[in-house]
Amino acid sequence: MSVIDLLHKRISVRAFLDKPVTEQTVRDLLDTARWSPSGGNVQPWKVIVVSGAARDAVIQEAAVALQRNPQGEAGEYPIYPSGLQEPYRSRRAQMGEDMYALMGISREDKAARMQALQRNFQFFGAPVGVFMVIDRAMGHGQWAHMGMFMQSFALAAEEQGLATCMQEAWAMVRDTLHAHFQLPAEEMVYCGIALGYADPEAAVNGLRTARAPVEAFAEFRGF
Numbered sequence: 001m002s003v004i005d006l007l008h009k010r011i012s013v014r015a016f017l018d019k020p021v022t023e024q025t026v027r028d029l030l031d032t033a034r035w036s037p038s039g040g041n042v043q044p045w046k047v048i049v050v051s052g053a054a055r056d057a058v059i060q061e062a063a064v065a066l067q068r069n070p071q072g073e074a075g076e077y078p079i080y081p082s083g084l085q086e087p088y089r090s091r092r093a094q095m096g097e098d099m100y101a102l103m104g105i106s107r108e109d110k111a112a113r114m115q116a117l118q119r120n121f122q123f124f125g126a127p128v129g130v131f132m133v134i135d136r137a138m139g140h141g142q143w144a145h146m147g148m149f150m151q152s153f154a155l156a157a158e159e160q161g162l163a164t165c166m167q168e169a170w171a172m173v174r175d176t177l178h179a180h181f182q183l184p185a186e187e188m189v190y191c192g193i194a195l196g197y198a199d200p201e202a203a204v205n206g207l208r209t210a211r212a213p214v215e216a217f218a219e220f221r222g223f
């Protein structure tokens, strides 16, 4: 499939089949994603891949941490900037509304929304979880480069018939993950990626998010 086709095909999948993904498959995806560009070829990414018992252990620890602190750990920075302005605010709200509507969860049903959020911490049933780890010394640029790696990984997975969901939600248990993986002080978990085979029956996987048209974000000069 062409890169353009893959870009159009990739979506965030939030329900996975109970079908394993081999270590070799993940290694191959990482082997592709490592060719992502990064400023100065710094390659600021590190990853921790969990499956089987290691995956279950993370899920278990996250559950305990969230039971203790349902709002999540304080974190080093908010997942979204506080007071998100337009047009970003409406886009985020729309995506949430559409997702919960597909899941049959009403705006008022806070408990069901909370339950749906909790599925993040089970990788939405995916057999593999990938944690993106970055050195705290890295700046804005290197964080962006990490994103390039993640998109490459997602597209490579898509080509193999696999599906992904990137998961910043894991930042809610960042301290717990740091301790769990015994990371050195200078490293931190940025984001998770759920990886597996999409459940074609799950309504939530029918979500197709919109994008602003080119005119809304691009300025052309000198043509």
Ligand SMILES: Cc1cc2nc3c(=O)[nH]c(=O)nc-3n(C[C@H](O)[C@H](O)[C@H](O)COP(=O)(O)O)c2cc1C
Pocket: 010, 011, 012, 013, 014, 095, 120, 165, 166, 167, 168, 169, 170, 191, 207, 208, 209
């Ligand atoms: C870095 C990153 C982190 C994300 N974190 C989450 C998350 O924690 N939970 C979730 O359900 N979706 C998460 N998403 C998925 C976004 O909601 C999704 O990409 C967006 O709504 C666009 O939809 P699409 O991926 O289906 O095109 C994340 C996406 C990115 C790029």
